[in-house]
Amino acid sequence: xxxxxxxxxxxxxxxxxxxxxxxxxxxxxxxxxxxxxxxxxxxxxxxxxxxxxxxxxxxxxxxxxxxxxxxxxxxxxxxxxxxxxxxxxxxxxxxxxxxxxxxxxxxxxxxxxxxxxxxxxxxxxxxxxxxxxxxxxxxxxxxxxxxxxxxxxxxxxxxxxxxxxxxxxxxxxxxxxxxxxxxxxxxxxxxxxxxxxxxxxxxxxxxxxxxxxxxxxxxxxxxxxxxxxxxxxxxxxxxxxxxxxxxxx
Amino acid sequence: xxxxxxxxxxxxxxxxxxxxxxxxxxxxxxxxxxxxxxxxxxxxxxxxxxxxxxxxxxxxxxxxxxxxxxxxxxxxxxxxxxxxxxxxxxxxxxxxxxxxxxxxxxxxxxxxxxxxxxxxxxxxxxxxxxxxxxxxxxxxxxxxxxxxxxxxxxxxxxxxxxxxxxxxxxxxxxxxxxxxxxxxxxxxxxxxxxxxxxxxxxxxxxxxxxxxxxxxxxxxxxxxxxxxxxxxxxxxxxxxxxxxxxxxxxxxxxxxxxxxxxxxxxxxxxxxxxxxxxxxxxxxxxxxxxxxxxxxxxxxxxxxxxxxxxx
Numbered sequence: 433x434x435x436x437x438x439x440x441x442x443x444x445x446x447x448x449x450x451x452x453x454x455x456x457x458x459x460x461x462x463x464x465x466x467x468x469x470x471x472x473x474x475x476x477x478x479x480x481x482x483x484x485x486x487x488x489x490x491x492x493x494x495x496x497x498x499x500x501x502x503x504x505x506x507x508x509x510x511x512x513x514x515x516x517x518x519x520x521x522x523x524x525x526x527x528x529x530x531x532x533x534x535x536x537x538x539x540x541x542x543x544x545x546x547x548x549x550x551x552x553x554x555x556x557x558x559x560x561x562x563x564x565x566x567x568x569x570x571x572x573x574x575x576x577x578x579x580x581x582x583x584x585x586x587x588x589x590x591x592x593x594x595x596x597x598x599x600x601x602x603x604x605x606x607x608x609x610x611x612x613x614x615x616x617x618x619x620x621x622x623x624x625x626x627x628x629x630x631x632x633x634x635x636x637x638x639x640x641x642x643x644x645x646x647x648x649x650x651x652x653x654x655x656x657x658x659x660x661x662x663x664x665x666x667x668x669x670x671x672x673x674x675x676x677x678x679x680x681x
Numbered sequence: 682x683x684x685x686x687x688x689x690x691x692x693x694x695x696x697x698x699x700x701x702x703x704x705x706x707x708x709x710x711x712x713x714x715x716x717x718x719x720x721x722x723x724x725x726x727x728x729x730x731x732x733x734x735x736x737x738x739x740x741x742x743x744x745x746x747x748x749x750x751x752x753x754x755x756x757x758x759x760x761x762x763x764x765x766x767x768x769x770x771x772x773x774x775x776x777x778x779x780x781x782x783x784x785x786x787x788x789x790x791x792x793x794x795x796x797x798x799x800x801x802x803x804x805x806x807x808x809x810x811x812x813x814x815x816x817x818x819x820x821x822x823x824x825x826x827x828x829x830x831x832x833x834x835x836x837x838x839x840x841x842x843x844x845x846x847x848x849x850x851x852x853x854x855x856x857x858x859x860x861x862x863x864x865x866x867x868x869x870x871x872x873x874x875x876x877x878x879x880x881x882x883x884x885x886x887x888x889x890x891x892x893x894x895x896x897x898x899x900x901x902x903x904x905x906x907x908x909x910x911x912x913x914x915x916x917x918x919x920x921x922x923x924x925x926x927x928x929x930x931x932x933x934x935x936x937x938x939x940x941x942x943x944x945x946x947x948x949x950x951x952x953x954x955x956x957x958x959x960x961x962x963x964x965x966x967x968x969x970x971x972x973x974x975x976x977x978x979x980x981x982x983x984x985x986x987x988x989x990x991x992x
Contacts, residue, residue, distance in 0.1 A: 438789040446777055515773035518740050519832070523790040524763040676756070679741040681702070 435525045436533045443537025446510065447503055456499050460549030463491045464556040471560060483557045484641055487570065487630070492623040493608055495549055496574055500542040500581035501599040507538035507582075508671070509589030518680050531671035535664070538586050543578035550574040569633035576660045577626025583667035584622065590674065619651065619659070628656035685901035686890065688716035692840055692871045693737055698746035699895075700732050707732040709895040710746070715873055719866035721886030722875040729895035730875040731770060734844050737873070738767050750840065763791060766833030770844040770875075773829065776818035780809055780828040783817060784835050791836035803835040808857055822849025830858065840871045847881055859885050914938045914950040917957060920974035921947065927970040934960060948978070 463486040470482050511517040511534075520530055550570040558564040584602070589595040611621045619625075631639045632653025642650070651659070691714035700708040708729045724730050735741045736748050739755035748754060755761045775783055784803050788796045804813045807827040812820070817828060826846055833841060843862070847855050862885050866872045876882050882889055891899040921927050928940045928947050936957055938950040951957040954977060965972045 435790050435792070438786060442775065442778070442786055446775065449777075514775075515769060515771040516775055518735075518738075518767070518769055519773055519787070520790070521740070522738055522762050522765065522767050523787075524760050524792060525790060526759060681735070681741060 435523070436529050436536075439520070439530060439533035440536045440540070443507055443534055444540050447506060447537065447541040452502075456503075456545050457548070459495060459499065460545055461552050463487075463495065463549060464552035466490065467553060467556045479557060479561045480638065480641060483553065483566070484638070486553055488627070488642065491549065491553065491570075491574070492577060492627050492630075493603075496546050496577045496626060497581050497603040497607070497623060498600070499545050499549075500578050501585050501596060501603070503542040503545070504538040504582040504585035505589035505595035505599060507534045507586050507589060509593070509595055512590060512680075513593065521675060521680065526672075527675040528668070528672040531668050531675060535582060535586050535668050535671065538582045539579055542582055543575045546574040546578045547571045565635055566638065569630045569638075572633055573626045573628075573630025576629035576656055577623050579660050580622035580625050580663050583663045587667060587671045587674065590671065622663075624650065625656050625659050625663075629653060629660070632656060686713040686897060688714050688888075690716050692716055692751055693873065694747075694749045695733070695736070695743075696747045696749075698733075698736060698743040698748055700729075700736055700741060701744050707895050708736065708743075708892075711892070711895075711897050712746075713890055713897060713900060715871050715890075717866070717869045717871055718888065719862055719872040719874060719886045721882030721889045722873055722892065723877070723879065723882045723889050724875075724892035724898070725877050728877075728892045730877075730892055731844055732895075733892065734767070734842050734873070734875055737842060738765060763836060764839040766836065766838040766841045768826070768829045768833045768841075768843045768846050770848065772825065774817045774820075774825055776816065779816055780804065780813040780820070780824075780831070783828055784813075784831045787832035788835040793836055799835050799837075803831040806834055806861065807831045823851055823854045826850055827854065827858070830861070834865075838870070841865060841873070843872070843874045845875055845877070847876065847878075855881075914952055915954040915957075916978040917949045917951065917954065918974070918976045918978050919947040919949055919961065919972060920945075921965060921970045921972040923968060923970040926968045927965060927972075930964050930968045931961075934964065936960065 467482055467486050471479075508517065511520060521527065550573070551567060554564070554567040554570050557566060585595060585599050588598060592598065607621050607623060611617045611624070627642065628650040631642050631650050639650075693715040695711050695713055698708060698711050699706065711733065722730050722733065732741065736743050737750065739748070739750070742756065751761050751764060753761055755765065775786075778786065781800060781804060785796055785800045788799045788803075793799045804810075807830050809824070809827050809831060812824060813828075817825060820828065826849060830843070830846060833843075841862075846862075847858060850858060859881075862872050862874060866887065874882070874885055876885075888902055889900065890897065919927075924942055924945055924947055928942050931937050931940050931947070931949060936951050936953050938952060940950070941948045949957065958975065961972060961975060
């Protein structure tokens with residue numbers, strides 16, 4: 433337990449570079465900024481429509497995956513590149529603890545950033561409308577999507593130096609093109625799992641409105657939670673197995 | 682036990698171990714063992730020393746044969762790592778941590794009971810002192826080496842594997858580390874130190890395992906191996922002005938076997954490196970030449986190793 437906590441906190445420290453935090457912090461404020469800008473230019477459009485536009489076009493399909501990709505791919509990728517992974521695996525601790533802790537560290541940072549973006553956006557919405565009912569649902573949805581993306585990108589960072597490139601191809605080609613064209617694959621789409629988490633906790637009218645913004649094929653909150661936990665468990669298991677079997681040359 | 686590659690009470694063993702990466706054979710059919718004391722793993726760059734150390738720690742799996750540390754294959758028995766410390770050749774430190782945090786991290790992961798006390802002791806052992814509270818990103822290579830040694834020592838391991846640990850260290854640090862490794866060996870720990878520099882190994886080790894082209898070239902005590910090398914000339918690279926005059930004068934010296942001048946640089950062959958080192962300044966003064974560099978060539982070392990392989 434002490435080892436797991438030490439690896440998690442060190443990972444968080446590693447991933448929280450000052451420059452990275454500034455860039456991501458500004459990026460996370462972008463949806464809120466655009467929302468407020470639209471208040472000036474598209475005042476006639478309903479605030480909820482503008483918010484859902486931001487959620488479905490910017491927050492879930494772009495911001496969450498890109499921020500999580502860069503953070504999560506670094507969690508094991510930086511250790512491998514810097515040679516510190518051998519430092520970690522040569523400790524008397526099970527590889528599952530390493531896999532779980534690295535994943536945990538990546539999720540804390542990525543989800544923290546994405547929740548910050550979600551809160552900023554929904555607070556901007558709340559200031560305009562006086563409604564604060566979407567703060568928690570969007571934060572939870574952002575956390576779900578962060579966990580699922582981290583499940584994919586933490587192991588990917590271990591395998592290749594081109595994790596960011598491959599991750600971007602996944603986001604833009606698979607998620608934003610293939611899944612959009614073949615809705616049957618939507619259950620495999622991390623950001624749709626996040627949107628489902630958001631939609632499941634949000635008031636009913638929001639879920640209905642989301643359909644107009646491409647939010648089709650969404651699952652219930654319970655299913656989204658189940659998928660999130662399942663994908664995370666599979667990812668940690670797979671990373672553990674790879675750490676046990678793969679040579680560190 | 683007659684085979685000099687094997688020891689009486691081994692803590693680390695390789696049995697017919699080989700490792701290949703695609704077509705490239707990095708380690709080939711090596712059988713040897715290590716026990717308490719300092720053993721030098723000697724070989725030119727690219728000989729397979731790092732691959733061998735990585736096999737010993739379980740970081741890479743042998744393609745053939747077996748490796749045992751304290752009787753087990755470490756990859757499947759991670760608990761054995763409580764008794765193993767590795768100082769890798771590459772940077773392998775967290776630049777965002779201070780040396781103290783790094784050593785403390787190693788202690789925590791090793792399950793050390795009194796982390797603070799063990800951290801302070803390890804830092805003290807490598808004489809890192811005040812800079813221990815500075816970030817590792819600002820460390821010189823030599824200081825990083827000491828921080829890595831402290832991290833390896835913090836759990837008081839029975840086995841210590843050091844891959845070129847003196848690289849980048851200054852003469853004072855070097856002497857300190859050599860004394861430290863000797864002390865650890867005397868205390869009954871198994872200390873395996875890889876190096877491509879004969880002199881370093883000579884100063885540190887009681888016993889040498891020489892590796893060339895991935896194969897076991899020689900094993901035994903340092904004196905025996907050095908004796909076997911006496912008929913192989915050392916090659917020294919000398920940079921000086923008036924190089925042709927200096928070359929002609931050096932040829933008159935009995936300890937010089939041959940001299941060639943290539944692109945203004947002298948390549949001198951000798952059977953006694955230390956004596957040549959003492960004689961060259963005097964000879965240079967005689968012919969009014971100024972020597973700017975005197976360096977044993979790695980190629981000469983390699984030729985010694987190749988000689989050992991042919992034996």
